Amino acid sequence: MHELAVTEDILRIVSEYAERGKAKSVTDIYLVIGELSSFVDDSVQFYFNMMSPDTIAAGATLHFQRIKTRFRCRNCGQEFEPEERNWICPACHALGGDVIAGKEFFVESIEVTS
């Protein structure tokens, strides 16, 4: 999905933080991405390699921390990871739950040189 827009935004945020910290360069970018924010890691890295050369983040490596989807059962409160075709709560067998993890979508930190 929309990897180009995401990559532009990563670059904008990273440059802002690096410049604010008077960094010389950015070597690593740590992203936290929930499973439900489905996008393709490889294509973000691909766009990043194309867009970053003239920026402070040129050559930086992207690290994706993937967060699994988790449900909290509305019936009994049990938290569980739904399987691909099975959303049954392991404790009480109710179907589904509130999504409590899996929607994360942020830049967690950057590694900079100064």
Next chain:
Amino acid sequence: MTENPLSSSSRVPVIEKLLTANEEVAADNRAELKIHGVKVINIMASPGAGKTTLLLATIEALGEAGPSIGVIEGDVASQVDADKIATTGVPVVQINTGGGCHLDAPMIRHGLQALPLEELDVIFVENVGNLICPVAFDLGQDFKVGLLSTPEGHDKPYKYPGIFEAVDLVVVTKSDLLPYLDFEVDTFRELVHGLNPDAPVLVVSAKTGEGMDAWVGWLSEQLRK
């Protein structure tokens, strides 16, 4: 790897959400729409799920005595859908995303400028046909409606949980095809409610008119809010 002794490396915490620029424009859209008292309904579905057909039937069902309607059509390319809507006499704007997989708030901002907001009560936004990307982009809408056509199968919530969790209402379209398909309405409803217990699931055929009353009833109720 050799380290340059004069340079030092350090980790800088960021914790900054992605795509917030879109959310800021969406908030502007929402504020402007509120001034004009216009409600926006963001309709999301796969290509071919029947979004335009449902819209045409809805415009007819709401009738001239009903709310004053505008439409924003989002497509990767072409004017085909906007031309269809224009035959009803309703003001319509076509937005072509040029390959983009979703509408975003700045595109809607642009579209709103081409509509007579002071005359309208409701704007239907027909998003680009896609079950994934549109979900991530707030447009400034009041309500999100997800359509799923019966040929797509009742197990879609397993594959695309995001959209079914995000919407305020789910409409199953093409119910006239149910006798020919293995689509299990009850199973689909259970899966949707497993994710999103508050979203009603309506079963509609724009072709035969089945379920249109319930859909128009839901719309009228939201427009009164």
